[in-house]
Amino acid sequence: MAKPLADLLTQKNVLLADGATGTNFFNMGLLSGDAPELWNEDEPEKVATLHRRFIESGADIILTNTFGGNRNRLKLHKAQDRARELNEKAAKIARIEADKADKTVLVAGSVGPTGELFEPLGELTHESAVESFTEQMLGLKDGGADVLWIETMSAREEIEAASEAARNTGMEYVFTASFDTAGRTMMGIPPAELIDIAAKMEPSPCAVGANCGVGATDLLFSVLDMTAAPKANIAVVAKANCGVPRISGDQVIYTGTPELMGDYAKLAMDAGATIIGGCCGTSFEHLAAMRVAIDEHTKGERPALDEVVAKTGELVNQISKAGIDGDSTSSSRRRGRKRG
Numbered sequence: 001m002a003k004p005l006a007d008l009l010t011q012k013n014v015l016l017a018d019g020a021t022g023t024n025f026f027n028m029g030l031l032s033g034d035a036p037e038l039w040n041e042d043e044p045e046k047v048a049t050l051h052r053r054f055i056e057s058g059a060d061i062i063l064t065n066t067f068g069g070n071r072n073r074l075k076l077h078k079a080q081d082r083a084r085e086l087n088e089k090a091a092k093i094a095r096i097e098a099d100k101a102d103k104t105v106l107v108a109g110s111v112g113p114t115g116e117l118f119e120p121l122g123e124l125t126h127e128s129a130v131e132s133f134t135e136q137m138l139g140l141k142d143g144g145a146d147v148l149w150i151e152t153m154s155a156r157e158e159i160e161a162a163s164e165a166a167r168n169t170g171m172e173y174v175f176t177a178s179f180d181t182a183g184r185t186m187m188g189i190p191p192a193e194l195i196d197i198a199a200k201m202e203p204s205p206c207a208v209g210a211n212c213g214v215g216a217t218d219l220l221f222s223v224l225d226m227t228a229a230p231k232a233n234i235a236v237v238a239k240a241n242c243g244v245p246r247i248s249g250d251q252v253i254y255t256g257t258p259e260l261m262g263d264y265a266k267l268a269m270d271a272g273a274t275i276i277g278g279c280c281g282t283s284f285e286h287l288a289a290m291r292v293a294i295d296e297h298t299k300g301e302r303p304a305l306d307e308v309v310a311k312t313g314e315l316v317n318q319i320s321k322a323g324i325d326g327d328s329t330s331s332s333r334r335r336g337r338k339r340g
Contacts, residue, residue: 017277058291091143209237254281
């Protein structure tokens with residue numbers, strides 16, 4: 001099996017992933033309620049522009065415009081029968097832009113959750129989820145994606161179904177979760193458990209980690225939990241939102257500045273992440289600042305929790321503050337016990 005992501009990590013040690021898709025598309029004219037995936041056909045130049053500007057800002061990895069590209073999500077837009085086609089179109093757009101770059105840029109096929117609950121809480125079965133993810137991933141493979149990027153997951157069942165589908169394609173894969181509910185995913189997975197889930201898979205993912213969530217500080221705490229006791233040969237991803245969202249009229253404003261995101265990138269390196277990027281709200285300017293921060297920073301000691309708070313702001317999930325004493329590892333473990 002080809003391992004382009006693992007090979008590039010070996011060459012560069014730390015990779016910069018791209019920034020936000022949806023929030024940048026809104027600035028380009030996407031309307032609330034519209035499917036970004038349909039832009040792969042209707043507005044391909046705007047999709048290409050997003051990829052191109054992230055590459056110009058220093059990204060080593062660009063994610064395809066396919067987060068909601070599975071049949072379960074596309075049925076909301078009466079496009080469920082076009083899943084493979086739309087994913088292939090998206091990957092081809094990203095592939096063209098990546099191949100124009102004067103350095104190696106990987107195309108990661110973005111695969112988000114189905115938006116449905118698994119049995120017995122809902123009607124989604126393991127088999128149907130694997131089938132849906134496989135269909136999407138084959139489209140991404142057909143379009144030239146280098147790696148499959150499963151992201152913003154919250155349920156173990158969905159991580160396992162998507163990972164099984166990825167292994168069926170024979171491609172290298174990554175999965176990340178959103179730890180946005182008192183330091184866990186919405187379905188109760190704590191950060192350190194993500195490493196355990198990955199280590200039991202064969203072949204295991206090239207990388208696992210955290211994305212989205214409720215801000216850079218909370219995500220960094222999740223990364224510290226994941227890297228407290230490294231297991232297996234699995235890289236860790238940090239892809240945080242650009243600060244904390246605030247509602248202003250009919251707009252969602254993210255509070256993170258380029259300086260804050262640069263500090264976040266340095267702290268993520270020190271915390272043990274080797275793939276670092278931005279999620280919601282992360283613009284080209286933010287990503288450029290992160291590129292400079294990564295290039296100029298030499299990895300240091302694991303940051304104490306109070307140092308993270310001082311540089312990137314207060315936690316949103318206040319329960320995560322329990323046990324902060326400057327010792328990242330012991331604090332993280334105590335927080336895990338207090339949460340359940």
